[in-house]
Amino acid sequence: MRCLKCQNSAVITLQHGALCRNHFLSYFEEKVFKTIQKYQMISRDDRICIATSGGKDSLTVLYLTRKYLEKNNIPKETLLALAIDEGIDNYRQTTLEDLKKFCQEHDVPLQIVSNKEEFGHTLDEAYPIVNKDSNKKPCNICGVWRRYLLNKHARKHGATKVVTGHNLDDEAQAVIMNIFKANTKLSANLGPVSGVKEHDLFVQRVKPLYFCSEKETRLYTVLMEFQVDFTECPYASEGFRAHVRDMLNDFEHKYKGTKQGIINSFLAILPLLKEQAQEYGEIKRCVKCEEPANNEICNACKIKEALQHG
Numbered sequence: 040m041r042c043l044k045c046q047n048s049a050v051i052t053l054q055h056g057a058l059c060r061n062h063f064l065s066y067f068e069e070k071v072f073k074t075i076q077k078y079q080m081i082s083r084d085d086r087i088c089i090a091t092s093g094g095k096d097s098l099t100v101l102y103l104t105r106k107y108l109e110k111n112n113i114p115k116e117t118l119l120a121l122a123i124d125e126g127i128d129n130y131r132q133t134t135l136e137d138l139k140k141f142c143q144e145h146d147v148p149l150q151i152v153s154n155k156e157e158f159g160h161t162l163d164e165a166y167p168i169v170n171k172d173s174n175k176k177p178c179n180i181c182g183v184w185r186r187y188l189l190n191k192h193a194r195k196h197g198a199t200k201v202v203t204g205h206n207l208d209d210e211a212q213a214v215i216m217n218i219f220k221a222n223t224k225l226s227a228n229l230g231p232v233s234g235v236k237e238h239d240l241f242v243q244r245v246k247p248l249y250f251c252s253e254k255e256t257r258l259y260t261v262l263m264e265f266q267v268d269f270t271e272c273p274y275a276s277e278g279f280r281a282h283v284r285d286m287l288n289d290f291e292h293k294y295k296g297t298k299q300g301i302i303n304s305f306l307a308i309l310p311l312l313k314e315q316a317q318e319y320g321e322i323k324r325c326v327k328c329e330e331p332a333n334n335e336i337c338n339a340c341k342i343k344e345a346l347q348h349g
């Protein structure tokens with residue numbers, strides 16, 4: 040295979056043709072920078088937290104956000120990488136070590152917040168107890184606690200944006216999961232820029248890798264020689280998401296462009312979903328922890344309570 044731009048040997052075949060190493064790297068970076076600009080994800084006055092784990096998506100988004108700031112002469116002094124240590128044995132310690140090195144090399148301060156310190160339990164400890172009564176899977180607990188901690192600590196840092204490494208595959212999976220489970224309300228929160236309306240207690244989340252597939256992001260990290268451990272979280276295969284992911288990969292293999300098709304259709308209806316969501320109830324403050332909540336007690340505190348009774 041030859042690159043469609045320069046005829047050198049190609050490293051990837053995309054829908055519009057094959058690309059060599061250098062042309063792929065510039066195609067990928069330009070796509071990310073255009074996404075940031077199109078959706079006004081970053082402005083000069085923003086104070087930015089990057090949600091990181093040390094995995095390939097988060098290192099890529101960290102690297103490219105920093106590059107975007109440099110390229111546009113936006114001050115980087117307030118940039119902070121924020122990581123959650125969920126407490127997952129034989130997994131998270133390795134990615135956090137990679138992350139520490141990466142942040143040092145790229146001169147980005149890093150803050151690590153742990154489930155153990157915040158909720159008294161690691162995910163490994165919490166899951167069997169909570170699961171006994173509620174049938175909650177590890178990813179349900181992990182997701183609720185992660186969103187909670189990211190928002191809380193980004194806000195404490197004075198952040199106006201949280202940059203996340205969600206890619207096109209993640210988003211296509213989330214769209215389909217919400218459709219299968221009839222979670223229209225949750226879908227309104229998806230999209231390149233999260234949230235339905237501005238709220239003092241919520242820091243807006245933005246996704247610069249929104250249009251980059253898993254395959255492209257993986258190749259980018261390999262070509263850039265980022266030190267990444269591609270091992271999956273041991274819980275990844277247990278959730279509903281894993282089934283949806285396998286199904287979409289199978290479809291993509293047979294019908295190229297399926298995932299992009301899901302994203303395009305979703306973006307076409309997203310304004311309607313956001314408009315409808317304006318009518319949902321006001322955000323309250325959790326009576327236990329004062330963080331934002333849809334009900335009297337927030338989901339993170341509900342899990343914490345289940346642990347006390349478990």
Ligand code: SF4
Pocket residue numbers: 125177178179181182272273274275278
């Ligand atoms: S796979 Fe599930 S448990 Fe593992 S880090 Fe992701 S959300 Fe958490």
Ligand SMILES: [Zn+2]
Pocket residue numbers: 042043044045046047058059060061062
């Ligand atoms: Zn080329």
Ligand SMILES: [Zn+2]
Pocket residue numbers: 325326327328329330336337338339340341
């Ligand atoms: Zn709470």
